[in-house]
Each structure stands twice: as C-alpha cells, then as structure tokens.
Amino acid sequence: MHALFSTCDLCDAHRDALHTDALRVLPPVFRSFGKISRFRGKIATVQCHDDNALVRATLESAGMARVLVVDGAASMKRALLGGNLAALASQNGWAGVLVNGCVRDVHEILQVPIGVLALASMPAPPEKHGKGRVDAVVTIQDVIVRPGEWLYADEDGVIISREQLGLAL
Numbered sequence: 001m002h003a004l005f006s007t008c009d010l011c012d013a014h015r016d017a018l019h020t021d022a023l024r025v026l027p028p029v030f031r032s033f034g035k036i037s038r039f040r041g042k043i044a045t046v047q048c049h050d051d052n053a054l055v056r057a058t059l060e061s062a063g064m065a066r067v068l069v070v071d072g073a074a075s076m077k078r079a080l081l082g083g084n085l086a087a088l089a090s091q092n093g094w095a096g097v098l099v100n101g102c103v104r105d106v107h108e109i110l111q112v113p114i115g116v117l118a119l120a121s122m123p124a125p126p127e128k129h130g131k132g133r134v135d136a137v138v139t140i141q142d143v144i145v146r147p148g149e150w151l152y153a154d155e156d157g158v159i160i161s162r163e164q165l166g167l168a169l
C-alpha cells in the first residue's frame with residue numbers, strides 16, 4: 001500500500017498525459033494532517049456540505065486500500081473528519097482521505113497511520129443529517145475527480161489518474 005513512488009517522477013514519466021484528461025494535478029492547497037504523507041489508492045467519493053454522516057457511513061465500510069475523496073465544497077464552517085473517523089478509516093483499511101474542506105482533532109489525526117489531506121483545521125463539528133451524495137463525480141478545486149480513478153499523494157502534491165500508474169519507473 002505504501003510502495004515508494006514520487007508524484008514528481010510520475011508526472012515526468014507521464015508528461016504527455018498531463019496535457020489530457022488522463023492525468024490531473026490538484027492545486028497545491030492541501031495540507032497533510034495524517035501520520036502518512038505518501039499514499040495512493042483507488043478513489044471513492046462523498047459529496048457533502050458541513051455534514052459528515054455519509055463520510056462516516058463510507059468509512060465504516062471496508063476500505064480495501066482505497067482513498068476517500070470528500071468534496072466538502074471547500075467550506076471553512078465545519079470540519080468533516082476528526083480523530084475518531086481517521087482512526088475508523090485506518091482500522092477499516094482505507095489508505096487515505098482527502099477533504100476539500102476542514103478537519104479537526106489535529107493532534108489525534110497525526111497519530112493515526114493513514115494519509116489525511118485537507119485545506120485547514122476547524123474546531124466546529126459537522127452536522128449529521130446525512131445530506132449529500134456517495135460515489136458522485138466531484139470537482140475538487142476546479143479539477144474533476146471520478147470514483148474508480150486513482151489518487152497519488154506525497155509531500156510534493158496530489159495527482160489524479162484515470163488509470164492505475166505503474167510505480168516502477
């Protein structure tokens with residue numbers, strides 16, 4: 001799951017794909033909050049706004065080394081993931097969670113062996129009404145992200161790929 005790769009090397013090796021929809025780079029606005037900063041996996045998505053019930057429901061299922069992309073519409077009003085959900089995700093075999101929004105319990109998340117990327121931290125908890133959509137095509141920072149695509153993240157940034165990328169470069 002944590003095989004060595006580098007997003008820079010992947011971009012170099014697939015340079016032409018960067019001009020197409022096959023390979024997209026997210027804007028450099030995400031901060032790493034998890035214990036693991038290099039992670040990759042097949043993408044599942046949740047779209048929600050200041051309400052994380054669907055995030056919990058998804059992370060309660062077997063992760064199978066996938067990455068959950070949470071489109072929280074970049075809201076700065078509520079956190080969508082905290083220490084409990086990060087621990088749950090790790091226990092259930094998720095490789096990582098990218099939140100287009102905020103997280104909370106920063107000190108706790110840092111102890112959890114999982115990748116967590118988010119825009120910022122925010123102490124206010126989310127609503128839990130279950131509003132939102134699971135497995136929708138989402139737009140993260142103007143970049144389209146589809147369930148079933150692949151996410152690669154490390155200290156240099158985040159890549160979204162239509163296909164799984166060979167890591168032996």
Ligand SMILES: O=C([O-])CC(=O)C(=O)O
Binds near residue numbers: 052082085126
């Ligand atoms: O309220 C929530 O679901 C978010 C949270 O604090 C946690 O995951 O620990």
